[in-house]
Amino acid sequence: MRSAPTILHLDMDAFFAAVEQASKPSLRGKPVVVGGLGPRGVVSTASYEARVHGVHSAMAMAHARRLAPHAAYLVPRFGIYRQISEIVMALLREASPLIEPLSVDEAFVDLEAGGHAGDPRAVARGLRADIRAATGLTASVGLAGSKLLAKIASEKAKPDGLVVVEPGTERALLDPMPVRTLPGVGPATAEHLRRAGILTVAEISRAGEGELVRLLGKAHGAGLHAMAAGVDNRPVVADRDVKSISVEDTFDTDLTDRAHVRYEIDRLAERCVQRLRGAGRSGRTVVVKVRRYDFSTLTRSETLRAPTDDPAVVRETARRLAEAVDTTGGVRLLGVGVAGLADFTQEDLFAHAESELALHGGSDQGVPEPLPSSPPPAPERANRWLPGHDVVHEVHGAGWVQGSGVGRVTVRFEVPSDSRPGRVRTFPVDDPALSRSDPLPLAAQREHGPPGAPGTRHVSEAAPDPQDAPAARETP
Structure with a gap:
């Protein structure tokens, strides 16, 4: 455990949905849900406006539609997400050579390796400001002396905030939290603990290591007891090997x-x-x-x-x-x-x-015989216009698919730099003037990013740091 909060965890806020709001002026400030749109689809990300209605990631899309029927439901556009992720990760590498990406929108950063041990808060504020300037998107950051606490802090910072866990305040932060807060505590482990009357992190600590080993086994029990005390010595590991x-x-x-x-x-x-x-x-x-x-x-x-x-x-x-x-x-x-x-x-x-x-002209023994060629895709699949797809029309220009059905496709013609929602037009699905297109370059998104959560404001570099709380939060 470090004596200063020099491990940083950064998590982009509602990343997929926020990118869609940045790209589509008509969706800014409105509920947006990204994921599989079929009857068996699952929510990948929901904007904060959609979360107000109870929609969250990993939820069945059919359930999300019942909770938020008026939200915009879009398919993911992984190409633009990867492009923006590369911008964010490049900014993190400017802060430190030692970063550990966890996904396209989340990473640990070792600020000591970047020579920033003296003032980690200034680095965190600068990173958030740089990301917003480069992408129009917001990020939440946690600073702590360990990866465990930095990740928990960034979750508490959401949306668009910064939470710092000072050394010595770890227990005050962890004790009231539910057991599911700790890594490795899934539904099955949580149920074992519940049956033993253990519901919070403080109760894990009070149970003692011996009782946890009896309940969960030696490795899991001992590890969980250490985490409940805030002990986590895992280093930030660069370039995690993908298996x-x-x-x-x-x-x-x-x-x-x-x-x-x-x-x-x-x-x-x-x-x-x-x-x-x-x-x-x-x-x-x-x-x-x-x-x-x-x-x-x-x-x-x-x-x-x-x-x-x-x-x-x-x-x-x-x-x-x-x-x-x-x-x-x-x-x-x-x-x-x-x-x-x-x-x-x-x-x-x-x-x-x-x-x-x-x-x-040798024997073909040992060479796998080719299987019959695959059939062409069914026409309804090949010509399918999915909500969120980027399109271009020879007359009306760039836009995106709002919906389709009964042989028609509805398109809203707008680009990221527009200040107001664009016009809506409907075409036959086989209109030769309408075609799929690539997303506009990221530069077009910098002028107008998605709005922050209601009642928030951007944190400037000179924002004061509260020092009197165990886990200090910088209000966005």
Whole structure:
């Protein structure tokens, strides 16, 4: 444990939803929900305006629609999220060479490694101001002497705030919190503790290490007792090694046709390879995940002789694995992943074997026979206009899809720099003048960011630091 609050945890506020509000003037200050829009979809992120109605991440989208029927429901746009994430992570690296990204919108920063041990608050304020200037978005920050406390502090700081946990005040912060606050305490562990009459972090400490070991086992019990006392010696680790890269889709209706299953496997394999190449990696093990109609989930994997990022290799291997699973009853979810990652690739062994056969006319024994080609996507899927998609019209310019149905698509024509909501037009879904487009460059978003939470204001560099509270909060 450090003697100064030099570990920083930064978390972007309602990141996906905030990006959508920044990009779409008509949604600023309004409830926005981002996630899968089908009947089996799940909420990825909800804006603070939507959270007022009880909507939160990981909630079933159907439930969210009942709670907030007037919210804007949009599909994720991962390309623009990654672009903004790269800007944020670059700003963090300017503050310290030692950062530990946890996701696209969250990271730990070791300020001691950046030479900022003397004034961590000024660094935190500067980072928040720089992020807002560069992206138009807000971030919440926690400062503490450990990763555990810094993360808890950033959660208390939301939205758009800064909370500092001074050394010696850890117990005052932790004691009243519910046991689920501590890492590693999920629903099952929380239920074990509840049955023993342990509901808060203070009660974990009072129970003693011996009782926790009896309830949860040696490693889990001892670790939980230490965390309840605020003890966390984990260092900030740069460039956390990613063990696998995968993508998956849940389908609105169960897939029962094997040709359709093959088509979806191909599509997922292509997406997986795009992410693999985007990370500059290759992998040796291809994994397929199948969740059937009865919610039983099966995984199949095959390890190749060498790392690859060849889409044909990943696709053919994934197809072969999927063919080995009985899907006659229907498939709810499919996933394709690549594990055993490496920073290099070797020549595709399958392609090499096939080229040898073509050149020399040898036997095809040992070479996997190609499976039948996948059918083209169903017309309704190929022409689908999903809410939130970026589009451009030859006459009206850039905009985004508000909704579609019954052969029509409704588009709002506006760009991030607009000060007022744009006009709405409706077109046939096959209008040749309307096409998908890439998001506008980030620079267009800097002028108008999403509004902060009601009643908040931006913290300036010179904002005072309250010193009389165990966990000092800088009010945004």
